[in-house]
Amino acid sequence: MLKRFWLWFGRVLGKLLLVLLVVGLVGWLAGEAYYGWKFSGPVSTEEAIPAGEAAQTQAIINDAIRIVEQHRDNTRVLRDAHAKSHGCVKAEVTVLPEISSDLRAGVFAEPGKTWQAWMRLSNGNAFPQFDRVRDARGMAIKLLDVPGTKLMTSPAHTGEQDFVMFNHPVFFVRDVAEYRQNFNAQSNGEKVTAFFPSWDPRSWEIRHLIIALKTLAPAPDSPVSTTYSSISPYKLGEANIKYRVIPDPQSCPPYQLPEQNTALPNFLRNALYQQLSLDRVPACFALQVQQQNPEHYMPIEDTSVEWDEDISPFVTLARIKVPAQDFDSREQNLACDNLSFNPWHGLPEHRPIGGINRLRKAVYEAVSAYRHQRNGASEATPAAP
Incomplete structure (x- = not known):
């Protein structure tokens, strides 16, 4: 039986x-x-601004200011994202001697030119947390003494060209409308409704949830050992491009980072300090761009879509060297905290395009002004390295 x-x-x-x-x-x-x-081509080479984007942007600014107040450190207001820095370091960005003529624009117009820069390396969260926690990691680069009329007329940023990146090739939202819904839910502590806003399966963003989970990655061995991507597209002269920064160890002396104690809350800063300040070994990167091929699905307005490298490979335009240096001082850390990085700080030849970049222009500027006003700090950039 x-x-x-x-x-x-x-x-x-x-x-x-x-x-x-x-x-x-x-x-x-x-x-x-x-x-x-x-996800099939062709796609437009021009921006398409949807109705209601301005109202969505203002709502996001309100949520971002609410977040910086929730996560302030005692009375000091932090960034609404990438609040925890591993360090601001001096860097040199050198344009390659030979670049394709159609990519010689903006700061890449003069082959062999070396720009002095500041580089900020960070965790992605709005609240400073232990480095071992799964998180996005960010890199922001500010080239200094860049001549020419800029996209933004703020006197504090007239000589700057900023590049803003994080360590995943795509974003977990497609546009400003989805960012508004997702950001509002997460700012209210409703992480589930960020990707499942209703009982209607048509509103579920499972693919974007998977992207978000991949973005929240384990910490790298060091902030200088991972790849950082622009996610959103930009102009480079007449071309539409995305850019990224990849480690380029062969351009620097051989170096093996000693094993770090990952139980320490700030072990990524320790790794950076170990290499640059104690062992006095520089770090090297390559700055690369990828051109849009509009015959294939390489959209401007959807930052959740990765442009296919098999169709349009990345091309190196510049080498970045972070020399050995002492960076972990109270004065430099405070100056780093007061820095503002915005992809709209720059030349028209590098104009940010697409909805997420239009959003960045308004949100970054508003939150930066609010943060500096609350902290009683100026937006002056430290002197050139």
Whole structure:
């Protein structure tokens, strides 16, 4: 009797598993077909500003200011994102001697030119937390003494060209409207509704949830051992591009970082200090760009889509060297905290494009002004290295 029951139960369970396997396979094939159709070219080479974006942007600014007040350090107001710095370091950005003529624009117009710069390395969260916690990691670069008329007319930033990146090739929202919904939910502590805003499955953002989970990665061994991407597109002269910064150890002396104690809250700062200040070994990167091919699905307005490297490979335009230096002083850390990085601090030849970049212009400027006003600090950039 018992044997017959288990045989019957085994057959039922086997059929159920087979049905689930078939349903899963059909669902996967349907998803692949849908996204293959949805993510197919051609795409526009121009921006498309949706109705209501200005109102969405103002609502995001209000939420961002609410977040910086919630996460302030005693009375000091921190950034609404990338609040924790691993250090601000001096850097040199040298344009390669030979660059394709169609990419010689802006700060890359003069082959062999070396720009002095500040580089800020950070965690992504709005609240300073232990480095071992899964998080995004950021890199911001500010080139100094850059001549020419800038996109923003603030006197404090007339000589700057900023590049802002983090360590994932895509963003977990597509546009300003989705960012508004996601950001508002997370600022209210409602992480589930950030990606599942209603009971309607059509509103669920499962693909974007997967991107967010991939973005919250374990900490690298060091802030100078990972790749940082612009996520959103920019102009480079007449071309539409994305850029990234990758480690370039072969351009620096060989170096093996000693094993770090990852239980320490600030071990990424310690790793940076170990290499640059104690062992006196520089760090090297390559700055690269990827051009849009509008015949394929390389959209301007959707930052959740990665541009295919097989279709449009990255090309190196400059080398970045972070020389050995002493950076971890109270004065330099405070100056770093008062720095403002904004992709709109720069030349028209590097104009940010797309909805997320339009959002950045308003939000970064508003939150920066609010933060400096609350902290009683100026926006003056430290002197050139």
